[in-house]
Amino acid sequence: MSSSSKTLIKTLIENPARIRSKYQAKQLHAQLIRTHSLSHTSASIVISIYTNLKLLHEALLLFRTLESPPVLAWKSVIRCFTDQSLFSRALTSFVEMRASGRCPDHNVFPSVLKSCTMMADLRLGESVHGCIVRLGMDCDLYTGNALMNMYAKLLGMDSKFSVDKVFDEMPQRKSFSEEDGKSSHFDTSSVDPVMSCSEVIEAETVIAASNLPLGIDSVRKVFELMPRKDVVSWNTIVAGYAQSGMYEDALRMVREMGSNELSPDAFTLSSVLPIFSGYVDVNKGKEIHGYVIRKRIDADVYIGSSLVDMYAKSARIEDSERVFSHLSRRDSISWNSLVAGYVQNGRYNEALKLFREMVSAKVRPGPVAFSSVLPACAHLATLHLGKQLHGYVLRGGCxxxxxxASALVDMYSKCGNIKAARKIFDRMNVHDEVSWTAIIMGHALHGHGDEAVSLFEEMKLQGVRPNRVAFVAVLTACSHVGLVDEAWGYFNSMSEVYGLEHELEHYAAVADLLGRAGKLEEAFDFVSNMRVVEPMGSVWSTLLSSCSVHKNLELAEKVAEKLFAVDSENMGAYVLMCNMYAANGRWKEMAKLRLRMKKRGMRKKPACSWIEVKSKTHGFVSGDRSHPSMERINEFLKAVLEQMEREGYVADTSGVLHDVDEEHKRELLYGHSERLAVAFGIINTEAGTTIRVTKNIRICRDCHVAIKFISKITEREIIVRDNSRFHHFNNGSCSCGDYW
DNA sequence: GTAGGGTTAG
Structure with a gap:
């Protein structure tokens, strides 16, 4: 070997950063072997070269030949394991390194802590923290940052220790002493408790006494003790505060950054932006948007999706669209922020359209994308799309x-298939309050009040505490089947047992229940005496429709007056009142109301129904004869009407409030949108297929009777979803038991 | 060698 090549090897070993390729690294490795100069030290350097090039396999082959690997070799493989997301192997290596008696230095801890974070192993992380304190390495910037990140990430988790324990007691704990280097303390598989029982109890008492979230407290403690802090340190604590809901503190830290001559960067802002959507006003968010543009970090994908989300959550979806359209690069989260934004703003068709665009743009939808877009199918009741998404979910294994799963339960029940919803619910391994509420609400909407109530009880038995939404669901269930006493019990238990405040929705459900049950005066008093800060228009309009069902015009007038006082443009209320005046022959009052509507430029929303046939949605508007199949629909309805009449059907024209003769009234009934949709469905599907129709307003009383007959004559299950519930018609009767 | 964004039930 020439002296010049020896010099070259020496130079490379001293400047390992010069090696940039796998080939060069292997050449060096080979030369060292050939010249018999592969010492422990030079081998470690080669290992670090391999790991820097992410050549884990090569590094490990060499590593395993070393009898007692030096610190450099250990930390190189630990870092590489962490880099390649092999967190548990990183931690095992750390344990082995400790067991071999090697003392870790400051640049191994960031990787170890990251692995603890990713493995969600707070216990081990805290032990490592103890070790760091013992070795006096808590002054290291990167180690401190990694510690803060770990506590911030694992902040919701149960901890046996508090950070004070780590600081105050860890150094003295025997298992951390350097002399005890062979301790198996760091072995993750070890079941030996690190703390004695009494210590654990003591620590838990300390934790119970503190009202602060444990994690954020630990983050702050580490932060305060760090002698040197950089932008990352500040960003980590800002993110920690933001994620713990401590928004004031997060924003205070951003301001303090400025006084420490550090300017907020893209990381800082993307942590802080979500605060402005739900907590502070959107104008503050806009200021930040301006700052982002001035700092020229508006191309950052993280900032982009934060902005899209912020504007969407502030009901400014057009601004979300603008931000999205200007993004130079879009990842799956940017897409999904806008998809979710559309759904949050009720723009379901746009959400589905964008989801499709996303798939065409070869961005694979992940779990979050599915849970964002499924509610759009639920709201639109587009079963075929929902099923397609379900298939996609199954193929994706999520x-x-x-x-x-919760979104699927909700989607199937809202699309009329409660059986499929229940199947998915039953197959779930664990249920949280959201999935329970979804299935309870599903049964409630399908008229299975008793089933919904028993599921609610089952939920409580399983130790899942009902929250405010769960109470909305169970009260809705009671309301749809007239379980008055049960509803009062639940309403009272909300505040008395669960310490939950009654909100508008709960009052509305009870008012609805009393109204449906015909207890109109009681309902009126209940609503008049409720104390809710929010507007009560929806509650009054619920009660108004009960007055209409129970034909109580006198009370309806009182209710309407209350309603118009808070909501002078409530279309539904105008229509209901007009109809009630008409039904009572009070044409003058009706005309007055109609004029008021006209002056305000209000127009009646037409009644429509939809049905999906062969994955295509067909819409029908009451009285509209433009559908290409109208001739066949009429033929069918005419034929079936003859049979219906033979079986005892008599048209109930009392719901038709136009001032026309009986014959004309019957014709109007026969042109109702739900009847057209049902007829179209029966003609265009095979015998026995379930018919699913969605209607935008309440199903008409006469159509309800007629569809019962039709279900019997045609031997079809017919499911009609109106604006408040599902009606399952089967063999001449309806699941609602005519209570609606 | 550390740090950030989107999701389910009314």
Missing amino acids: SDNMFI
Whole structure:
């Protein structure tokens, strides 16, 4: 070997950063072997070269030949394991390194802590923290940052220790002493408790006494003790505060950054932006948007999706669209922020359209994308799309995801298939309050009040505490089947047992229940005496429709007056009142109301129904004869009407409030949108297929009777979803038991 | 060698 090549090897070993390729690294390795100069030290350097090039396999082959690997070799492989997301192997290596008696230095801890974070192993992380304190390495900037990140990430988790324990007691704890280097303390598989029982109890008492979230407290403690802090340190604590809901503190830290001559960067802002959507006003968010543009970080994908989300949550979806359209690069989260934004703003068709665009743009939808877009299918009741998405979810193997499973339960029940919803619910391994509420609400909407109530009881038995939404669901269930006493019990238990405040929705459900049950005066007093800060228009309009069902015009006038006082443009209320005046022959009052509507430029929303046939949605508007199949629909309805009449059907024209003769009234009934949709469905599907129709307003009383007959004559299950519930017609009767 | 964004039930 020439002296010049020896010099070259020496130079490379001293400047390992010069090696940039696998080939060069292997050449060096080979030369060292050939010249018999592969010492422990030079081998470690080669290992670090391999790991820097992410050549884990090569590094490990060499590593295993070393009898007692030096610190450099250990930390190189630990870092590489962490880099390649092999967190548990990183931690095992750390344990082995400690067991071999090697003392870790400051640049191994960031990787170890990251692995603890990713493995969600707070216990081990805290032990490592103890070790760091013992070795006096808590002054290291990167180690401190990694510690803060770990506590911030694992902040919701149960901890046996508090950070004070780590600081105050860890150094003295025997298992951390350097002399005891062979201790198996760091072995993750070890079941030996690190603390004695009494210590654990003591620590838990300390934790119970503190009202602050444990994690954020630990983050702050580490932060305060760090002698040197950089932007990352500040960003980590800002994110920690933001994620713990401590928004004031997060924003205070951003301001303090400025006084420490550090300017907020893209990381800082993307942590802080979500605060402005739900907590502070959107104008503050706009200021930040301006700052982002001035700092020229508006191309950052993280900032982009934060902005899209912020504007969407502030009901400014047009601004979300603008931000999205200007993004130079879009990842799956940017897409999904806008998809979710559309759904949050009730723009379901746009959400589905964008989801499709996303798939065409070759961005694979992940679990979050599915849980964002499924509610759009639920709201639109587009079963075929929902089923397609379900298939996609199954192929993607994420059907166990709690968010997705709950969204699927909700989607199937809202699309009229409560059986499929229940099947998915029953197959879930664990249920949280969201999935329970979804299935309870599903049964409630399908008129299975008793089933919904017993599921609610089952939920409580399983130790899942009902929250405010769960109470909305169970009260809705009671309301749809007239369980008055049960509803009062639940309403009272909300505040008395669960310490939950009654909100508008709960009052509305009870008012609805009393109204449906015909207890109109009681309902009126209940609503008049409720104390809710929010507007009560929806509650009054619920009660108004009960007055209409129970034909109580006198009370209806009182209710309407209350309603118009808070909501002078409530279309439904005008229509209901007009109809009630008409039904009572009070044409003068009706005309007056009609004029008021006309002056305000209000127009009646037409009644429509939809049906999906062969994955295509067909819409029908009451009295509209433009559908290409209208001739066949009429033929069918005419034929079936003859049979219906033979079986005892008599048209109930009392609901037709136009001032026309009986014959004309019957014709109007026969042109109702739900009847057209049902007829179209029966003609265009095979015998026995379930018919699913969605209607935008309440189903008409006469159509309800007629569809019962039709279900019997045609031997079809017919499911009609109106604006408040599902009606399952089967063999001449309806699941609602005519209570609606 | 550390740090950030989107999701389910009314």
